[in-house]
Structures are given as C-alpha cells and as structure tokens.
Amino acid sequence: MFNTLCNHDRSDLRRLREILERSRLNLLDSLTLRVHDLHKSYGDHHVLRGIHMDLPPGCLGGVVGENGSGKSTLLQILAGQLSPDRGTVSYPGGLGYCPQHTVLNPTFTVDQHLRFFQVAYDLPDLRRGWELLEILSFTEYRHHRIGALSEGTQQKLNLALALMHDPPLLLLDEPYQGFDWKTYERFWELAAELRDRGRSVLVISHIAFDIARFDRLWHLDGGRLTPTSADAVKDG
Numbered sequence: 655m656f657n658t659l660c661n662h663d664r665s666d667l668r669r670l671r672e673i674l675e676r677s678r679l680n681l682l683d684s685l686t687l688r689v690h691d692l693h694k695s696y697g698d699h700h701v702l703r704g705i706h707m708d709l710p711p712g713c714l715g716g717v718v719g720e721n722g723s724g725k726s727t728l729l730q731i732l733a734g735q736l737s738p739d740r741g742t743v744s745y746p747g748g749l750g751y752c753p754q755h756t757v758l759n760p761t762f763t764v765d766q767h768l769r770f771f772q773v774a775y776d777l778p779d780l781r782r783g784w785e786l787l788e789i790l791s792f793t794e795y796r797h798h799r800i801g802a803l804s805e806g807t808q809q810k811l812n813l814a815l816a817l818m819h820d821p822p823l824l825l826l827d828e829p830y831q832g833f834d835w836k837t838y839e840r841f842w843e844l845a846a847e848l849r850d851r852g853r854s855v856l857v858i859s860h861i862a863f864d865i866a867r868f869d870r871l872w873h874l875d876g877g878r879l880t881p882t883s884a885d886a887v888k889d890g
C-alpha cells in the first residue's frame with residue numbers, strides 16, 4: 655500500500671516537473687528575440703542574405719564583421735527603423751536602440767533630452783536616467799547644450815537615452831565609440847548587469863577587441879551570420 659502510494663506520488667511529481675519545464679521553455683520562447691531569414695538589398699547590392707538569430711533573456715550577444723558587412727543595416731531592421739525585403743523579426747515588446755550615429759538636438763541640454771524621452775517613454779520619474787548619467791560619469795554636463803559637448807559625451811547621452819526606460823531588449827550599435835577607458839569599462843559592467851537582470855543585450859562590436867565579453871557571438875560575413883567563438887574571431 656505504502657509502495658503504491660509512493661509510486662503514485664513519484665509519477666505525479668515527474669508529470670508536474672515536466673509541465674513546469676514545458677511552461678518554463680514556452681515562457682523563454684515567448685521572451686526571445688527571434689530573427690528568421692532576413693534579406694536586405696540596396697539597389698542590386700544584396701547586403702543581408704538570410705539572417706537567422708535567437709537571443710534569449712539574460713544573454714549578452716555580439717555581432718562582429720568587417721566594415722560594410724551590414725551590421726548597422728541588421729540592427730536598424732531589428733529596431734524597426736528599416737524594412738527588410740524578406741524575413742521576420744519578433745520580440746516580446748519594448749526595446750532600446752542606440753544607433754551608431756547620435757540623433758540629438760544640438761540646441762537642447764542633456765536634461766532637456768532626458769525630460770523629452772521621459773514623456774516619450776511615459777516614465778513616472780527620471781531616477782534611472784540620472785543614475786545612468788552617474789554611471790557613465792557625465793552628471794556635470796546636465797545643463798550643457800549638446801552642441802557644446804564632445805562626441806564622447808554626446809555618445810554617453812545617446813546610450814543613456816536607449817537604456818533609461820529599462821526595456822527587455824537592447825540593441826546597441828558600437829555604443830562606446832569615443833568613450834575614455836574608464837567609461838568603456840563602465841559600459842561593459844552595465845551591459846553585464848543588464849544581462850544578469852534578465853535583459854537581452856545585442857551589441858555590434860569591432861573585431862578582436864571586446865568579444866571575450868559575450869555569451870553568444872556571431873560573425874557577419876557575406877550577408878550571413880555564423881555562430882562563432884572569441885578565439886575563432888581572434889585567430890581568423
């Protein structure tokens with residue numbers, strides 16, 4: 655009798671575990687950035703030729719590739735700023751996009767940009783925005799107009815604006831261009847912290863430089879992505 659009960663309990667437990675594991679996988683599936691068979695041409699220049707990619711929550715991914723290989727084109731499509739000729743992109747909703755070239759108003763101050771984006775993102779306060787100024791060490795420029803700031807400081811604001819609403823997916827196109835070394839290190843700490851809090855982070859990066867920092871790495875070449883390792887990129 656006791657054995658029968660125990661066996662019964664064990665099989666119930668196994669079934670429960672299977673159900674939980676299935677729901678965990680379904681949840682993970684619905685939270686993942688999924689890219690399927692993306693193609694993009696400019697005239698007869700076929701830049702992307704069938705891009706496939708999955709980026710789950712809590713993953714710091716990188717795309718490396720030569721100049722002109724199509725990295726920014728890919729990120730612009732993922733961010734919804736450019737239409738692909740073919741293929742699909744899906745993600746759970748809410749993203750932060752840091753474009754390669756800043757899109758800031760030179761006559762506005764740093765603070766005014768934060769307030770403008772606070773309204774756009776419908777944020778109750780600017781706590782995270784100010785925290786990002788601290789982390790990226792440019793609080794002292796809060797009341798300066800953008801036109802009077804160095805390119806590196808403008809890039810810091812560009813990044814802070816992409817992160818301040820704490821979205822589940824971050825698409826960062828060479829986000830540390832012009833950063834000094836200390837801020838560059840801070841950027842990677844920030845990216846790791848976002849990953850550890852379950853965000854999906856995709857960074858376009860320069861070959862053989864920061865690639866050991868990624869959980870997943872792809873090489874963009876000939877219009878296609880190949881999963882690769884830091885060692886393969888350095889050696890290749």
Ligand SMILES: Nc1ncnc2c1ncn2[C@@H]1O[C@H](COP(=O)(O)OP(=O)(O)OP(=O)(O)O)[C@@H](O)[C@H]1O
Pocket residue numbers: 696699701719720721722723724725726727728
């Ligand atoms: N709007 C456009 N019209 C025509 N050609 C374009 C356009 N945008 C990009 N290209 C071309 O598409 C190719 C890929 O450009 P893209 O900027 O995506 O590459 P990238 O890998 O990001 O380059 P980089 O490392 O120099 O930033 C390049 O040959 C570029 O000249």
